[in-house]
Amino acid sequence: MKTRFAVRLSASLLPLLMGATPALAEAPAPPEIEVVGHPDPEGLLPDQTAPRSVSAIATDFISKQAPTLNAFQLVNLLPGANVAMTDPYGLSVSSSLTLRGLGQDEIGVLMEGAPQNDIGYYYAYPAQFADNENVKAVTLTQGAVDIDSPLVGTAGGLLSLTLDDPRARRGAQLDLSAGSYNEGRLFARYDTGLLGTSGLRGFVSYSFNRADNWRGAGFDTRQHVDAKLLDEWGNGNRASISVSFNDADTSTYPGATLAQWQAQGRGFNYDARYTDGDTNYWRLYRSPFRNLYAAAPVHLTLGDGLTFDSTGYFQLGYGNSPYGTQLTTTGNYQGTTLLTQPIVLPGAEDGVATVLGNYTGQQMRAGDVAKLIWHPGAHTITAGVWFDYGTDHDIQSYTPIDAGGTPIDIWGYRSNAIKTADGQLLAYENERTITVTKGVFVADSIAVTPRLGLDLGFKGVGVLHSGMNYLPGPQSVVHFASFAALPRAALHYRLDDRQQVFANVATNFRAPDEYTLYNSYDGGALAGAGTTALRNEYAVSEELGYRFIGPVLSLSLTGFHYHFRNRQLATVIDADGALVNSTVNAGSQTSYGLDAEVDYRPVRGFSVYLSGEYLHARIDSDLPVDGDLLPTSGRHAVSSPTVQFGLGTTYDRGRLFGSTALKYVGRQYSTFTNDESIAGYATLDLSIGVHLAGLVDANRTDLRLNVINATNPHVLSGVEAISTNAQDTTGRNGTPISGTAPVYYIGSGRAFVVTLARAF
Template structure:
């Protein structure tokens, strides 16, 4: 790999400072909750509650933003967690539908994709164990969220997540209420959208001290473009017990059952030719593989988390979180099969296959991409307060299985799949009874980690942290397709040191700096061979190097009665930067991971919240990002001249602006975000323009005019200006145009694909407490 020296620039100060700290016997940031981070006991809180809920007080020695229930409750109730954090610094959200129901969406932080961002809900990981993606439409309903925290640069040392160079998104559920009560929301909106939500709180149950809530929601909406519709049923529940001086145990459950549309992603040529008309077909005709019913994705997921905090004595505490997940779903597509000339892996099938509805040996079928996952794990830590030292030591264990199958299901004369779930028992078989599949594999992933940290209150104002985390990831798998590959295995270990410093200038002002390391082992599909037409089109390998990154931050934070602000400078250095994409191999669409070599990024994040009078809040955020590729990219026997090019999906600038008003009777909010130009190829020979979005809401508190019980009526206008834009990059390419490589060969271009920005929508919601 050709390399070019990079400039540390902005990160140099933070790197030097944090290295000196690590050389001393300093301590590390150890807690996910910023309240648990080391801070002198005598600190006074001088701020007052933020009515916008956009800039809650922070004391962690790192960049960290958050939104609270005060802000969430003013937004459209269908919005997912990605859409809710779009105003925060560094958050680049590409959403394909206004209501957040589709799985076609993405989040990048400081130019790093959602497979680089850890996601936790009640302390339990939400990322896919094999591919690292998280799907926000499956998360808890907004009415049940107490806070969403976004750490733009790093994960906490005790977070049970892999990767995380892009940061950490943490969702905290609301606690059950102390008194029995109920809440109902009814919503109607554009595109025949309708939603019902109902929650009941038990209150304290007798003398047990237990409290619980249970909620159910049901949502349906037509696709805002093209034919089709989305449905979603969701259940959240939480059981909580608190006793003694700080002991706490809870069980949180979240179940999601959805049938979502996957909007097609155009190339730039498709977009220029058809614009928003680039859709699946509304009607089925014989041989049509573009019919909308062939692209509806059903998924069912269950998440369970049981966090426990035990105060063992006045100096020692135990925190443990056990989690369990189940998920099954299908991401289907339309395709065609012939009765003869088929292959299973590299084996040519001698006997014809039976294809219902085949005409002249050809049939249109539903191609399935099913995932069947189970994941369980536990992360536990002991925290000892010993004088000035706060020492933490913990263990993490995670076990997950992932069965991935690309099979085929027949469809009837109207284009309706016989089975939309893609169950193997109902899939098309070979003449000798084997499953006809393009991909058929099972992977077991075992993660073991340990961490130790020390946090030292050097003075009442100065806290120094240092820590170390070791993580081992073992993947064992089997490829069930006939061919040269049977079992696969990859074992990776990473040593992840970190250090941080936090200095309190006074009761209002803070300084912080940190250095953090992260790694990510390649996605599981890189281990497996891919075959097409009996030929090997993608070689599975366990030789791909782990991505490794070192990041530094240095920042200033101000917390005042009317003004709160934060500014952070950051710097990243990557080795073996991994980027997931989709490539065409002999007509087959194959998942792939590109090793983009080295990358250097630096920039500034800032946010400010001004509260001039009671009930009014004004919020601004911004980011400047300089992200450059350090190396030429190997393609075949040649190299693309990518050194010095801008990183993909990394806008140089983005700005957010918002405001809220609430005088006890009338309330409203405004939120606008601008995202700058984004490149979609490593050669920077294709990009999408910058664009802006605008959301508005207005509402009335009706309690005083009725019976005194909470009754709110609000109207949310989403994407008011309705810009016709491409909102993000769905799949990157090495080069969009033909390029002459460093060694003189012609490297053919391939077109990136994009998300089409969602249209405008209006939703009215009546919320009533009982």
């Protein structure tokens, strides 16, 4: 329940956090304004009516968490969400999210209705998303996503961020944070209020975050800008444009094999000091990225029960995921061509030099999803189209380093990269891909009775990859087109004012990522053959659910079932020092289980939230390897813990507020043969704070302490790179199949963060 009270702005406030900016202080005496008080912390299980599994967190919960947490960390408590983090502040790109055992490349991400996933590899990077102070809600759909979602490959579900609207009154916010590992963060936001009689209002924010690595040498920095301009008019008409810009220079924490973890534990790190020939020096593993995201959603009421919605979007991004390696002045190849002339390697000794191996990606993406919604009688008919165009240029090049091991250019720009004797860029990989996605969808939501609703829908999606391999060799142009027909249906029945049941059946597909199309070369020989024969992954899923929404207790139970054909699993392999993306066709898979969440609010200002998941995920077929069949049928699917549960509490009444978040994740297998796994583990986050409003003036002023990973568990938090089998195995037909060690994320350590947040 929200309480509201009126106050007058004061023109004489204390400086900085206890005072307004001069521009605000010089304003004329304002009229009375409403200030939102302290709402009950009932934001972990918002009311839902969709005929599918949906979980969400809102501002009430987000505002109590550490401001450094990214969107993956924020949804960690929700059912089915398995989050593996390598640093407590969520700044590193070394992280993972799975839903119901389905990986990050199977989970769509939207922000203000615009897709955030990488167009080539389908991953999304949560450290690039909007600052938490600007996020109004985070919604997690564990199964069937909205039919109009501009995404492919969403069998795992959808993570959707909604930004806060600009406020109707002019104001500002300033948050300062300090914490463990020299963490320091500043966040500042300015709201324009209504701009004259135009109806427009907007906000712009800036944040800067810096922290030392919690293990090993190195540090992370992140600068971020969010802005949103909104106009609302007439009968529900609304248009906005939002922009997010992210500039980060973050560390890549090294993943460990089980043997490395058992031998060194958290001591398994990159080297803190450089010595000649060292390819493991920490400065060779920093990942700088710059990204720009823009979204322009529009909602128009056209009259006679007809509305129009459109979301246009645009993205730009460039970054480097480098590594340390060595080159020789002679004996090099460009693709399959031997370089007869030696290359110039600064700092080479005896013809060998340590260099920065770059993996740079430059992306551009633009698109729009538009739909008409018509309400004739008991029907709600939706028809729409989606168009998406993107380009992705990926290069693995090499950059010199100085005598101290510092790269002369961490961004991997071509102007500073090592060239061949005739001036060409020396590259291990050089490919550019254009991806065009077209979709059409139509749906009808029928109110059969006042209590019973029936949804029917169809979506057709085509994906085209057209690319060029610039390396000399047998491959130049690549082309791959695929199409999928995706029918769906759902039922929703309201038992009474508090109880609902629902059921749905949905289909989904994932086109092979662009990296499967290209050859890779090593020493002039073909190391991996690109293919257009990899089939689309296709999934059929069903859900059956029950919801109860009460004044004190709310709960949701959802049973689910999946069947996959051509299950695609992403991994990373090390090809002679170069990191290469790879996809494994794991054949057929069947999964079923139960998600549950309960929110209990015994007294005003206090809530207890409990979530859990049981997952049975099994591989249905043997895996072809080395001309034989690896015995995988009936094995447990990788990265699919059988049991997870979360326990969260929130308190917000009077001066004090706080929250707890406990999450347990069960055992996870990392190979298809189930011959290696990591044990289950638990994490605990705590927060406690005090509302200071009223001590100086009525403006919101909060002081809080967050403890991330309070119990400081020494664990492996997830699977970074799967393998077919860890131990040497004999195939069904008697062929010896050598084992390869999987790689794991090392779970992050404990951190303390103190934040002073002040509204003006």
